[in-house]
Amino acid sequence: MPARATKSSRPVKKSAVDVFKFGGASLADASAVRHAIGIILSPRPSRTVTVVSALAGVTDALLAIAEWARVGDTKAVDVAVDRLRARHRAVAEGILTTQRARKALVKELDTAFDELRTLAHGVATLRELTPRTRDYLVARGEQLSAQLVVAGLLGRGAKAQYVEAAELIRTDGVFGNAFPDLAATDRVVRERLTPLLRRKVLPVIPGFVGGGAEGALVTLGRGGSDLTATVLGRSLKAQRITLWKDVPGLMTTDPRLVPSARIVPQLNVREAAELAYYGAKVLHPRALIPLAHISVPVFVRPFADPGAPGTEISTRHTLQRYPVKALSIVRGQALVTVTGNGMLGVPGIAARTFAALQQAGISVTLITQASSEHSISLCVPAERSAHARAALEQTFALELSRRELEGMDVKTGMATLAVVGLGMAGSPGIASRMFTALSQSGVNIVAIAQGSSELNISVVIAERDAEAAARSVHDEFQLDKIGGGGVRSDDRLDVVLLGVGQIGRELLRILPRTRRRVKPTIVGLIDRSGYLFDPEGLSPKQLLAAVAHKESGAALTSMPNAIRASAPEAVAQIARHALSRPVLVDLTADETLPAIRKALAADWDIVLANKKPLSAPRGEVQALQALAKQHGARILHETTVGAGLPVMDSYAKLVETGDKVLRVEGCTSGTLGFLLTEIGKGRPFSEALGDAMRLGYTEPDPRDDLSGMDVARKALILARLIGFTGDLTDVTVESLVPEAFRSMPVAKFKSTLTQQDKMWADRQGTATRQGRVLRYVLRATPTAVKVGLQAVPPSHPLAGLRGTDNQIVFTTMRYREHPLVITGPGAGPAVTAAGVLNDILQLTPA
Ligand SMILES: NC(=O)C1=CN([C@@H]2O[C@H](COP(=O)(O)OP(=O)(O)OC[C@H]3O[C@@H](n4cnc5c(N)ncnc54)[C@H](O)[C@@H]3O)[C@@H](O)[C@H]2O)C=CC1
Numbered sequence: 001m002p003a004r005a006t007k008s009s010r011p012v013k014k015s016a017v018d019v020f021k022f023g024g025a026s027l028a029d030a031s032a033v034r035h036a037i038g039i040i041l042s043p044r045p046s047r048t049v050t051v052v053s054a055l056a057g058v059t060d061a062l063l064a065i066a067e068w069a070r071v072g073d074t075k076a077v078d079v080a081v082d083r084l085r086a087r088h089r090a091v092a093e094g095i096l097t098t099q100r101a102r103k104a105l106v107k108e109l110d111t112a113f114d115e116l117r118t119l120a121h122g123v124a125t126l127r128e129l130t131p132r133t134r135d136y137l138v139a140r141g142e143q144l145s146a147q148l149v150v151a152g153l154l155g156r157g158a159k160a161q162y163v164e165a166a167e168l169i170r171t172d173g174v175f176g177n178a179f180p181d182l183a184a185t186d187r188v189v190r191e192r193l194t195p196l197l198r199r200k201v202l203p204v205i206p207g208f209v210g211g212g213a214e215g216a217l218v219t220l221g222r223g224g225s226d227l228t229a230t231v232l233g234r235s236l237k238a239q240r241i242t243l244w245k246d247v248p249g250l251m252t253t254d255p256r257l258v259p260s261a262r263i264v265p266q267l268n269v270r271e272a273a274e275l276a277y278y279g280a281k282v283l284h285p286r287a288l289i290p291l292a293h294i295s296v297p298v299f300v301r302p303f304a305d306p307g308a309p310g311t312e313i314s315t316r317h318t319l320q321r322y323p324v325k326a327l328s329i330v331r332g333q334a335l336v337t338v339t340g341n342g343m344l345g346v347p348g349i350a351a352r353t354f355a356a357l358q359q360a361g362i363s364v365t366l367i368t369q370a371s372s373e374h375s376i377s378l379c380v381p382a383e384r385s386a387h388a389r390a391a392l393e394q395t396f397a398l399e400l401s402r403r404e405l406e407g408m409d410v411k412t413g414m415a416t417l418a419v420v421g422l423g424m425a426g427s428p429g430i431a432s433r434m435f436t437a438l439s440q441s442g443v444n445i446v447a448i449a450q451g452s453s454e455l456n457i458s459v460v461i462a463e464r465d466a467e468a469a470a471r472s473v474h475d476e477f478q479l480d481k482i483g484g485g486g487v488r489s490d491d492r493l494d495v496v497l498l499g500v501g502q503i504g505r506e507l508l509r510i511l512p513r514t515r516r517r518v519k520p521t522i523v524g525l526i527d528r529s530g531y532l533f534d535p536e537g538l539s540p541k542q543l544l545a546a547v548a549h550k551e552s553g554a555a556l557t558s559m560p561n562a563i564r565a566s567a568p569e570a571v572a573q574i575a576r577h578a579l580s581r582p583v584l585v586d587l588t589a590d591e592t593l594p595a596i597r598k599a600l601a602a603d604w605d606i607v608l609a610n611k612k613p614l615s616a617p618r619g620e621v622q623a624l625q626a627l628a629k630q631h632g633a634r635i636l637h638e639t640t641v642g643a644g645l646p647v648m649d650s651y652a653k654l655v656e657t658g659d660k661v662l663r664v665e666g667c668t669s670g671t672l673g674f675l676l677t678e679i680g681k682g683r684p685f686s687e688a689l690g691d692a693m694r695l696g697y698t699e700p701d702p703r704d705d706l707s708g709m710d711v712a713r714k715a716l717i718l719a720r721l722i723g724f725t726g727d728l729t730d731v732t733v734e735s736l737v738p739e740a741f742r743s744m745p746v747a748k749f750k751s752t753l754t755q756q757d758k759m760w761a762d763r764q765g766t767a768t769r770q771g772r773v774l775r776y777v778l779r780a781t782p783t784a785v786k787v788g789l790q791a792v793p794p795s796h797p798l799a800g801l802r803g804t805d806n807q808i809v810f811t812t813m814r815y816r817e818h819p820l821v822i823t824g825p826g827a828g829p830a831v832t833a834a835g836v837l838n839d840i841l842q843l844t845p846a
């Protein structure tokens, strides 16, 4: 995980413990197990305790074996056991490199499978499967995967040890659904695991399994491995518990229902528990119970992308801009309503209702009672609704026969939608926003329930409305902006600078002087080495330090808290945070399309001074524009032509008012303007170009200016605006760089400038003799684009330009006889940074 991305990634004490749990979906095959082993062994200062689930699908296979055994089908048992044996063998062979280690492990596995087979045959003979035997059989899945992981760790030279879960996790002994005795477990875990950890041994523990009465082995219910991890984390006072899963983290909702669902970077424990209860499948509802009142953060992180931070579940309350942080939909529900006047003021009706359902083993997902006490409604899984009705009719037989109760109404085809968030407490209007969003999308609310904790509001809706309901509520609470993307806050705009060169540093200097109500907040700086990021905004001190640091030529990653990453990685990592109206400002002169695409995909706006992205091949630029459109993002690029001059702005104004631009001409190179002015005054080329570089006019490689390529890019950007369909290769370019100087390293080129002095003096001499003035000129029409050196007469408008002056001439339908002319300095940090700032301010709330 990036060192600066979350608080949890701060350096930990040497003695700190990490608990890792790998879910079954992650442990699918040998390569997945190898990957898990790599994660366990990746260097960190803490000691690691590992909990594993059974390999993907193995628990179901073991349950099936138990069932076949119960009905006496030994053939099916044997086939399934052999299949499981082969699968585990394949993993063993895929994770171990030496024949000897493989042989030993395969032997161990064979013993375990032989015992499994014998046991299942015993069950088949008796045709009796007790809960105790079922648990014993099913626990084998986790035990086997723990054996595999231990062998894999040993094979990599680590010190690892299998620790039997039944000896560690003391429970209430309920087969199939045991719950840990936390105090007893705390004691045993510390006694057993602390000495191992002190000796730097990596303990590996089968999840889902615990110890019951008289040495019996029990299981903790489906999803119980999460519980094993949190129990161990609690007992060891771990610095964190990481649940490695096949999902990127806890999402704002089910992404299959709402494609714009986001990873929630941080949830409070109460929110996560509520979500788990209301059907977010990622976490077992009981998993967080051991952590009540103690602060051990739990991270749900993607196994496939171990660098991603996933979701932190902790006692913190962050993301306070979001009163609602997630919503959950549970489909396949039935609404059961018990109605009748006989309920009025009669104590115990609710208690009897729930007792009846509890005895029938039916779990109730939502309860609501009218304040008139005339009815109680509850949601149960639709497939249990007939059973629920029968149980209630039996319980209330007397009241029904006396007509004190009208009967049980059962509506199937229902779904529940619950919104969850700590910020709902005390924030008026949340329910009304939710109901309005639902009604605006035509969703009828059948019943409503709100806990007095105000942590959630749940509604019952028709199942067919689930998708529309989820989308509208997700939109209403801007959940597609959580953890990244743009939160349309009226008082904040978050800026990430890509490139901290001359323009970047000048922008950082002038930004605090902005006379706007909302000053853009610089949250991130990216250079070639990595990035510096703080979601709250980098402090003025940090920014000053970064400017000084970059000015001295050092990389950002040599600053404290900076993170090593490529530009696209940096954008992707920053985009996981909840930023307000984020903008990526590209101040490099590099091929940055991959980073820009990442930013657009996270709904960021883009400001470009870099010309390369928009002068890329047409297909790529069109795809970029389509991506921006799809994400409602804007790409502003005023400074790509004419630096701070209002070139794009004027073009937009012409077109918006119905004009049509027929051609664009002019001088758009500050460097070449300056150079030709100075050479015209008789200065040598080498001195003039040296000054242009020192004053910040040139591109990082001045040959981009001298070769005409910088002007060609600008010409292409302009030409494409007016309908040119070609690429950079279709622009006719005259290079002013002699052949011999074109491919040498830039440092060598800069040290040999004097060798070109004569050539330039001759060029200038010829022009002077002809009474002409040299200018590097562009001409762009919808069908042709050309850039090159011209010797113009002194009367020509371009001849009057001085220094870095640019001139852009728009010939339009309206300005046909007398074209629209924009003139002024077109290069240099001051004017360019001001132009970039203008673009940023266009995106900033007024
Ligand atoms: N200098 C000027 O007058 C004007 C410049 N521009 C454009 O502004 C951009 C920046 O110009 P300068 O600041 O003068 O250049 P510069 O060379 O001083 O700064 C560019 C910075 O970007 C960094 N960088 C390069 N590739 C990167 C990457 N892949 N990821 C992260 N960082 C990267 C470099 O390390 C450097 O610090 C250029 O595209 C230039 O064409 C536009 C108008 C005027």
Ligand SMILES: N[C@@H](CC=O)C(=O)O
Residues within 6 Å of the ligand: 639, 640, 642, 643, 668, 669, 670, 671, 672, 697, 698, 699, 705, 710, 826, 827, 828
């Ligand atoms: N190097 C460029 C800078 C602006 O785009 C120039 O000289 O014009």
